Amino acid sequence: MTPSQAPVRALLADGTTVTVRELGPADVSALLDLHRSLPVEDRYLRFFSTSTHQLEDFVRRMVSPDEPSHVVMGALRGDRLLGTASYVLLADTDCAEIALVVSHAEQTHGIGTLLLEHLVSLARDRGVRRFSAEVLAMNSRMLRVFTDMGLVWTVVPDGDVVHVDLGLEACDRYLDAVGEREAVADVASLTHVLRPGSIAVVGAGRSSESVGRAVLRNLVDGNFIGDLYAVNPHAKSVAGVDCYTSVTALPEAPDLAVLCVPAKAVPGVAEECGRRGVRAVVVISSGVDADELMKVMRSYDMRLVGPNCLGVSTSSPAVRMNATFAAHSTLAGDIGLVTQSGGIAIGVFVQPMAGGGRELLVGVATDEKFGPLVVTGLGGVDTDVIDDRAAALAPLSTTDADDLLHSFRAAGAALADADKESVRDVLLRVAALAAALPEVVEVYVNPLVVSEKGCLVVDARVRVAPARRTDPFLRRLRTS
Numbered sequence: 001m002t003p004s005q006a007p008v009r010a011l012l013a014d015g016t017t018v019t020v021r022e023l024g025p026a027d028v029s030a031l032l033d034l035h036r037s038l039p040v041e042d043r044y045l046r047f048f049s050t051s052t053h054q055l056e057d058f059v060r061r062m063v064s065p066d067e068p069s070h071v072v073m074g075a076l077r078g079d080r081l082l083g084t085a086s087y088v089l090l091a092d093t094d095c096a097e098i099a100l101v102v103s104h105a106e107q108t109h110g111i112g113t114l115l116l117e118h119l120v121s122l123a124r125d126r127g128v129r130r131f132s133a134e135v136l137a138m139n140s141r142m143l144r145v146f147t148d149m150g151l152v153w154t155v156v157p158d159g160d161v162v163h164v165d166l167g168l169e170a171c172d173r174y175l176d177a178v179g180e181r182e183a184v185a186d187v188a189s190l191t192h193v194l195r196p197g198s199i200a201v202v203g204a205g206r207s208s209e210s211v212g213r214a215v216l217r218n219l220v221d222g223n224f225i226g227d228l229y230a231v232n233p234h235a236k237s238v239a240g241v242d243c244y245t246s247v248t249a250l251p252e253a254p255d256l257a258v259l260c261v262p263a264k265a266v267p268g269v270a271e272e273c274g275r276r277g278v279r280a281v282v283v284i285s286s287g288v289d290a291d292e293l294m295k296v297m298r299s300y301d302m303r304l305v306g307p308n309c310l311g312v313s314t315s316s317p318a319v320r321m322n323a324t325f326a327a328h329s330t331l332a333g334d335i336g337l338v339t340q341s342g343g344i345a346i347g348v349f350v351q352p353m354a355g356g357g358r359e360l361l362v363g364v365a366t367d368e369k370f371g372p373l374v375v376t377g378l379g380g381v382d383t384d385v386i387d388d389r390a391a392a393l394a395p396l397s398t399t400d401a402d403d404l405l406h407s408f409r410a411a412g413a414a415l416a417d418a419d420k421e422s423v424r425d426v427l428l429r430v431a432a433l434a435a436a437l438p439e440v441v442e443v444y445v446n447p448l449v450v451s452e453k454g455c456l457v458v459d460a461r462v463r464v465a466p467a468r469r470t471d472p473f474l475r476r477l478r479t480s
Contacts, residue, residue, distance in 0.1 A: 005021070005022050005122065006021075007019050007020065007021035008020050008021070008118075009298075010114055010118075011182070011185035011186065011188075011189050012109045012110045012111060012114060012185060013109055013110030013113075013181070013184055013185055013188065014109045014110070014185075014188055015185060015187075015188030015189035015190070015191060015192075015303075016077075016109070016189075016301055017077075017189075017298075017301050018075040018076060018077050018082060018111070018114070019075070019076045019077070020073060020074070020075050020076075020114065020115065020118050021073070021074060021076070022071065022072065022073055022074075022122070023062075023063050023072040023073070023074045023084065024063050024065075025060075025063050025064065025065060027063055027072075027074065027081070028059055028060055028063060030074075030076075030079075030080075030081040031059045031062065031063065031072075031074075031081065031084065032055070032056060032059050033081065034081045034082075034083070034084065034101060034103060035052075035055055035059065035101065036052065036055070037103060037104070038101070038103075038104060039104055042104050045136055045138075045139045045142070046099065046101055048136065062086060069088055069089035070086065070087075070088050071086060071087050071088075071096075071119070071122065071123070071126075072084050072085075072086040073085050073086070073115050073118050073119050073122065074115075075111050075114065075115055077301065078299070081103075082102065082103050082106045082111055083100070083101060083102035083103060083106060083111040083112060083115060084100070084101050084102075084115065085098065085099075085100050085112065085115035085116050085118070085119045086098065086099055086100075086119075087099075087119060087123060087128070087131065089128070090132075094127060094128055094129040094130065095128070095129070095130040095131070095132055096123060096128045096130075096131055096132070097131075097132050097133065097134075098116075098119065098131045098132070098133050098166075099133065100112045100115065100116065100142065100145070107141075110181070110185070112142075112145050113145055113148070113149070113181065114181075116145065116146075116149060117149075117178060117181075120149075120151070120168050123168060124168050124170070128168060129167070129168055129169075130165060130166065130167055130168060131164075131165070131166040131168065132163070132164065132165050132166075133146065133163075133164045133166075134161050134162070134163055134164075135161070135162045135164055136160060136161060136162070137157065137159075137160055137161065137162050138160075143155070143162060143164070146164050146166060148177070149166065149174065149177065150171075150173045150174035150175075150176065150177025150178065151166045151167055151168065151169075151171075151173075151174050152166070152167040152169065152171065152173075153165065153166050153167070189303055190303065192255040192256055192279035192280040192303060193256060193280045193282070193303055193305060193312060194312065194314055194319070194321075195314075195316075195318070195319050196226060196254070196255035196256035196280070196319075196321070197226045197227070197255050198226045198227040198228070198229070198252060198254040198255050198256070199219060199224065199226060199227075199228055199229070199254055199255070199256045199257070199258065199321070199323060200228075200229040200230070200231055200247065200250055200254040200256075200257045200258070200278075201215050201216045201219070201228075201229070201230050201231065201241075201257075201258045201260065201323075202231040202247060202257055202258065202259050202260065202261055202269055202273075203231065203232070203259060203260035203261040204216040204230040204231065204232050204235075204238045204239070204241070204243070204260065205232065205235075205238070205260075206232075206234075206235050206238055210260070211260045211284055211325045212230075212232075212238075212258075212260030212261075212284075213238055213239060214325035215258055215260060215284065215311060215323055215324065215325050216228075216230055216238055216239045216241060217239045218322040218323070218324060218325070218326070218329065219321065219322060219323055220239050220240060220241065221322075222320050222321065222322040222329055223320050224319070224320055224321050224322075225318065225319055225320050225321075226255075226319075227252070227254070228241055229241065229242070229244060229250050229251075229254060230242065230243045230244070231243065231244050231245070231246060231247055231250070232244075233245040233246065246272065247269065247272045247273050247276050247278070248272060248275070248276055250276065253276045253277030253278055253279075254278055255278070255279050255280065256278070256279070256280045256281070256282065256323070257269075257273045257278045257280075257281050257282070258281075258282045258284065258311065258323050259273075259281060259282065259283045259284060259285060259306075260284045260285060260325075261285060262285065263285050263286065263287035263288045263289075263307075266283055266285050266288045266289075266293060266307065267288075267289060267292045267293050267296055270283075270293060270296045270297065270302075271296050271300075273300075273302065274296060274297075274299065274300025274302055275300070278300075278302060279302060279303065280302060280303040280304070280305075281297065281302055281303070281304050281305070281306075282304075282305040282306055282309065282311055282312055282323060283304065283305070283306030283307035283308075283309065284306060284307075284308075284309060284310075284311060284325065285306075285307055285308070286307060286308035287307075287308070288306075288307040288308070290307065293307065310324050310325065310326060311323045311324030311325060311326075312324070313326075313329065313330050315329070315330055315331065315332040315333070356451060357418075357449040357450050357451035357456070358414050358415075358417075358418060358449070358450050358451070359378070359379040359380030359381075359382065359446075359447035359448070359449055359450075360376060360377065360378065360379045360414065360423070360446075360447065360448045360450055361375070361376065361377055361378070361379035361383055361389065361444070361445060361446035361447065361448065362374075362375070362376050362426055362427060362430055362443075362445040362446075362448050363375045363376075363430070363442070363443050363444045363445060363446070364394065364430055364431075364433075364434040364440065364442060364443035365391070365442060366434075366441045366442065370393055371393065371394065371438075372393070372394040372431075372434035372435065372438075372440075373391045373392065373393060373394065374391065374392050374393075374394050374396060374404065374427060374430060374431045374434065375389055375390070375391045376389060376390060376391075376404060376405065376408065376427060377389025377390060377408040377410075378408065378410055378414060379446040379447040379448060380446070380447040383446060386410070388408045388409045388410050389408050390404055390407035390408040391404075392404045392407075394431040394432075394434045394435045395431050395432060395434075395435040396427060396428055396431040398424070398428070401424045401427040401428050401431070402424060404427060405420065405423060405424060405427065414450075415450070417451065417452050418450040418451060418452065419450065419451070419452055419453065419454045419455065422450070422454040422455040423448075423450055423455055425455075426445070426448060426455055426457075430443055430445070437464075438467035438468075439464045439465060439466065439467045440462060440463075440464055441463055441464065441465045441467070442461070442462070442463035443460070443461070443462050443463075444460065444461040444462075445457055445459070445460045446459060446460075447459065
């Protein structure tokens with residue numbers, strides 16, 4: 001049958017990736033290589049015989065466009081076929097006979113189960129309602145694959161052969177089983193990111209301003225449990241860690257490489273990591289060609305965090321890894337955080353430096369009719385939970401700022417111990433900015449940490465856009 005579905009990438013139980021796709025006539029050579037590579041015992045379990053007679057004819061029929069009742073799904077890594085799951089429709093029924101073949105060296109990694117999941121989905125879409133299979137009673141591994149799928153099954157022993165029948169309805173039990181297998185694969189795929197046994201920091205400079213040095217210093221100061229290496233062709237050691245001239249020169253292939261090199265060099269260094277056998281890469285650098293980088297990552301089956309990221313960190317006593325350039329490490333605890341938001345990362349890593357105080361928000365929102373509005377109210381986690389804020393038109397006088405500062409509901413409690421003059425100064429400055437520069441269409445300061453000692457801006461965002469300047473004293477209606 002001619003393939004009709006696009007290839008997909010999927011995780012195996014050991015965390016590695018494969019491409020799953022329907023096979024066609026162009027895959028005959030790969031199918032022959034797979035079947036011919038089977039040891040005698042595996043061949044006997046699949047065909048109930050050790051003979052290879054007529055193998056080529058059998059394989060060609062499997063993927064022939066003249067055999068629409070034959071369907072074959074394959075799992076590939078690169079150009080190498082690792083395993084197949086196939087079915088043949090039984091005449092005048094909604095049932096199909098299935099078979100699985102997995103390269104002996106790749107067994108126990110979940111290839112057969114993954115292929116069977118994809119074959120089940122494809123078969124259901126094409127009107128098949130049941131799978132049947134005949135399995136040798138001694139083939140306990142294959143029987144376990146079928147019975148652990150989560151599908152409704154029946155098994156009928158018949159001498160040396162076991163007849164297996166699988167219903168393809170996506171019941172809750174099946175969906176739960178697929179979800180559990182996916183979770184296992186996800187966790188395994190992140191092991192080298194979150195629990196590496198060894199780390200190499202590539203681009204660890206000697207300068208105190210070097211991002212790579214900051215990452216390396218954090219790993220050293222945090223007492224990382226595993227082996228630690230630095231890559232710098234111009235230094236013997238950085239932060240007390242021996243340097244090597246390249247990733248290739250490292251004494252072992254590290255589980256994780258942290259890249260702090262110029263953007264243009266990242267794909268080449270990632271390629272070197274792949275050739276060396278590195279399993280995961282964190283790219284701190286920004287401005288990287290993402291498409292070129294992803295091509296390298298996929299060709300070597302490496303996991304990627306980044307580019308343009310803060311890094312990764314875990315306080316687990318079994319790892320103690322702070323592979324970030326943040327000035328402070330995260331606190332120990334049971335909560336994990338994955339974020340693409342700089343604001344969230346700043347809140348986790350930077351805000352502990354701010355000290356105590358009450359969190360407010362101060363901002364500017366542009367109204368099409370009235371112009372810039374200055375907004376203030378409760379900030380931090382209270383921003384959306386309580387939604388307590390007030391607004392006034394810019395520009396603001398000192399009196400306007402004081403009135404605005406006391407206009408939101410929780411103002412009395414929030415500002416009880418705060419330096420109100422500092423908060424008023426922030427409001428006046430933000431209002432003046434918005435009034436003077438119409439290109440500033442949004443200002444978002446959140447949180448603004450206020451205390452009796454003053455104010456501290458922890459995170460701020462400013463958005464600008466082209467704007468036509470107008471004479472504020474020209475008489476005109478602001479409505480259409």
